[in-house]
Amino acid sequence: MSELYGNSASISTTEYSLPNNSTTLTPITTEKTVQVFLNTSAIAAGDEFELRIYDKVISGGSQVLVFPIVTLTSGIDAWVSPALRLKHGWDVTLVKTAGTDRTIEWSLRDTV
Secondary structure, three states: OEEEEEEEEEEOOOOEEOOOOEOOOOOEOOOEEEEEEEEOOOOOOOOEEEEEEEEEOOOOOOEEEEEEEEEEOOOOOEEEOOOEEEOOOEEEEEEEEEOOOEEEEEEEEEOO
């Protein structure tokens, strides 16, 4: 297993791309088996964040959600996704939907 992308950022109401480390959402076109690791210990009562995982089903297609939206709230110190095979134009994003901006650490790992 190797880390593809890892960092932390203050997450607000603008959707934030983890692999791009930016609010600029640019699809990643390198095929990978990705597992998402989040440190959610900074999330407090009343805060709510959404994790979204996108990919293009076919080359040249439109990005769609390929994994159910995960709602992150207080009381959980970490969250880990299953390994997902992503290919044509993928992205993993976080966005705040309620509460206060929080700094969240992440690691996107290649499981192959």
